[in-house]
Amino acid sequence: MILVTGAAGNVGSHVLDLLVAGGHPVRALSRTPQQRAWSAEVDVVTGDLVDPASLKAALTGVDSVFLFAVPGSGPAFVAAARRAGVRRVVLLSSGAVDDQAQVQDGPIATYHAEIEHALRGSGLAWTFLRPDVFAANSLMWAGQTRSGDVIRGAYAQATSAPVHEADIAAVAVAALTEDGHAGQVYRLTGPHSLTHADQATILGQALGRPIHYAEIPAEAVRQAMSAHVPGPILDDIFGTWAASIGRTAPVTTDIEKVTGRPARSYRDWVLDHAAAF
Ligand SMILES: NC(=O)c1ccc[n+]([C@@H]2O[C@H](COP(=O)([O-])OP(=O)(O)OC[C@H]3O[C@@H](n4cnc5c(N)ncnc54)[C@H](OP(=O)(O)O)[C@@H]3O)[C@@H](O)[C@H]2O)c1
Structure with missing residues (x-):
């Protein structure tokens, strides 16, 4: 049995679908399972990683886990997984984690690194997925593109190599179901380094209308996002955007190495989500 946590999320929902399609016995963990329709093949359990x-019932009979990173949850999850006889854990970590750093820079890298640390010392077979910025983050622009052709946002020249959540999930499923991934750290990126302005242009091209990015002061965007995102995480996100300006975002080939298929482009992602925009 494979347990998928974060199963209602961008990545976890694809992991679940791919495992079901592959005929694997699958259980999904959710804090509020009643808020979603689940496929009949999925054994759904209520649980909270904090x-x-x-987790006891959720982990009973489980061999492998796709683990969503909830801050502070690492040591207790490891203890529960070991008690339950879990063998393998694939962690959805973050590209922000820096193996060279003595101290991780910012809360995002810090909490993912803490969970990685708990798994490294656990005796479980672990695989870490460290994605770059999700292409799905641009869903935050969907309200603007539904009502016009201008995206007003911070830092037009901030760069990233946006990665499709389905590619992250495909790597996760390989690591959950095949041998040879224990102890591996996969850095997962899309195939191109793009600025926010480039992303807006590609969005428009894929949707068949001219969309452009108009930079507005970062503080105004930060203010709007502060309704949903805690301040220290916002500091991290805005700091990363500012620091990326003028740099080409790193692009890796780990998705292709693991899945045998090149990473999907940002244009592919837009076409898969066109209805939202
Ligand atoms: N966005 C990015 O650019 C980016 C880049 C690199 C790494 N990441 C990492 O990727 C992860 C986000 O992945 P995602 O977008 O697939 O997630 P998501 O869409 O935000 O969904 C996360 C799911 O996790 C479940 N969850 C949240 N807290 C939980 C808890 N305490 N116990 C059990 N389940 C819990 C929720 O399901 P229920 O409500 O059903 O419980 C939720 O649907 C984060 O760890 C993030 O740091 C993100």
Whole structure:
């Protein structure tokens, strides 16, 4: 049995679908399973990664886990997984984690690195997926593209190599179901380094209308995002955007190495999500 946590999320929902399509016995963990329709093949359990007691039933009979990173959850998850006889864990970590750093820079890298640390010392077979910026982050522009052709946002020249969530999931499923991925750290990126302005242009081209990015002061965007995102995480995101200006985002081939298929482009991602825009 494979347990998928974060199963309602961008990546986890694809992991679940791919495992079901591959005929693997699958269980999904959710804090609020009643809020979603699940495929009949999925054994759905209620649980919370910050409540170790709720993991006992979820982990019973489980061999492998796709682990969503909840801050502070690493040690208790490892203890529960070991007790349950889990063998293998594939962690959705973050490209922000820096193996060379003595101290991780910012809360995003810090909490993912802490969970990686708990897994490294666990005796479980672990695989870490460290994605770059998700292409799905641009769904935050969808309200603007539905009502016009201008995306107003921070730092038009901030760069990243946006990665399709389905590619992250495909790597996860390989690591969950094939041998040879234990102890591997995969750095997952899209195939191109793009600025925010480039992303807006590609969005428009894929949708068949001219869309452009109009830079507005970062503070105004930060203010709007602060309704949903905690301040220290916002500091991290805005700091990363500012620091990326003028740099080409690193592009890796780990998705192709693991799945045998090149990473999907940002244009591919837009076409897969055109209805949202
Ligand atoms: N966005 C990026 O650019 C980026 C880049 C690199 C890494 N990442 C990492 O990728 C992850 C986000 O992945 P995603 O977009 O697939 O996630 P998502 O769409 O935000 O969904 C996460 C799911 O996790 C579940 N969840 C949240 N807290 C939980 C808890 N305490 N216990 C159990 N389940 C919990 C929720 O499901 P229920 O509500 O059903 O419980 C939720 O649907 C984060 O760790 C992030 O740091 C993101």
